[in-house]
Amino acid sequence: MSDDSAPAVRFSDLHKGFSGQRLFEGIDLELPRDRITALVGASGCGKSTLLQLINGLIRPDAGKVEVFGAAVDYTNLPVMRRRIGYAVQQIGLFPHLSVRDNIAILADREKWEESRVKARIERLFAMMDLDLALLTRYPHEISGGQAQRVGLCRAMMLEPPLLLLDEAFSAVDPITRIEVHAQFQRMQQEEPRSVVMVTHDMNEALSLSDHMVVMAPGVVLQAASPDIIAKAPADERVARLLEARA
Ligand SMILES: Nc1ncnc2c1ncn2[C@@H]1O[C@H](COP(=O)(O)OP(=O)(O)OP(=O)(O)O)[C@@H](O)[C@H]1O
Numbered sequence: 473m474s475d476d477s478a479p480a481v482r483f484s485d486l487h488k489g490f491s492g493q494r495l496f497e498g499i500d501l502e503l504p505r506d507r508i509t510a511l512v513g514a515s516g517c518g519k520s521t522l523l524q525l526i527n528g529l530i531r532p533d534a535g536k537v538e539v540f541g542a543a544v545d546y547t548n549l550p551v552m553r554r555r556i557g558y559a560v561q562q563i564g565l566f567p568h569l570s571v572r573d574n575i576a577i578l579a580d581r582e583k584w585e586e587s588r589v590k591a592r593i594e595r596l597f598a599m600m601d602l603d604l605a606l607l608t609r610y611p612h613e614i615s616g617g618q619a620q621r622v623g624l625c626r627a628m629m630l631e632p633p634l635l636l637l638d639e640a641f642s643a644v645d646p647i648t649r650i651e652v653h654a655q656f657q658r659m660q661q662e663e664p665r666s667v668v669m670v671t672h673d674m675n676e677a678l679s680l681s682d683h684m685v686v687m688a689p690g691v692v693l694q695a696a697s698p699d700i701i702a703k704a705p706a707d708e709r710v711a712r713l714l715e716a717r718a
Pocket residue numbers: 490491495513514515516517518519520521522672
């Protein structure tokens with residue numbers, strides 16, 4: 473699944489609806505490789521649906537989804553998902569597993585040597601400013617900000633070339649959020665990868681991303697760099713989203 477010149481993700485003539493309600497009717501969209509793309513837009517416009525189409529959690533009604541130039545292979549999702557990290561707002565840490573076991577769950581399944589697991593976790597914890605003493609704790613014994621960072625570490629454990637983040641920074645207070653942003657940016661500098669992040673927060677999108685896709689229900693209003701979006705919104709709906717910034 474690799475074509476070095478292909479975008480990280482390509483949707484071609486994508487159609488998707490739910491229970492008879494149409495959402496996407498023929499979207500064409502490319503998300504760049506090795507960059508942070510932010511998907512923004514009002515609630516219900518289809519941001520999370522696009523992420524789930526990328527990792528094969530849901531299938532298009534028609535059209536194609538390609539990841540690094542290869543069509544999503546629905547017969548072999550576990551193999552594809554090894555190359556796609558996924559972190560969501562609800563964090564989704566398993567309450568009965570320690571922090572270490574939560575982070576290493578995929579590596580353990582892949583039968584990584586313990587020394588390799590340890591080295592990877594140490595590197596991730598250093599990048600995310602997490603104390604290794606947290607490894608033996610359980611999710612209810614750590615703060616919301618720590619849990620969010622642990623969720624990111626879990627998504628990054630296997631060094632996936634593509635990372636999908638669904639409101640992954642939103643369940644914490646504003647100060648913690650700024651810290652997590654900084655750690656995320658450091659991680660992206662040290663281990664550059666293709667990232668697609670969904671956010672409600674226009675400021676977060678403008679400050680963290682290299683490329684933005686601004687959406688209204690079922691449609692892409694504008695896809696461009698944050699600079700261009702801020703300076704030259706494509707229409708008044710994009711301008712309104714910019715004005716609504718806190
Ligand atoms: N599994 C599903 N079954 C039925 N309808 C769905 C399903 N998933 C999404 N939808 C509908 O599709 C539309 C897009 O939902 P989606 O979650 O992608 O939006 P979103 O932009 O991520 O919204 P939010 O910002 O509120 O998370 C909504 O109208 C939603 O109700």
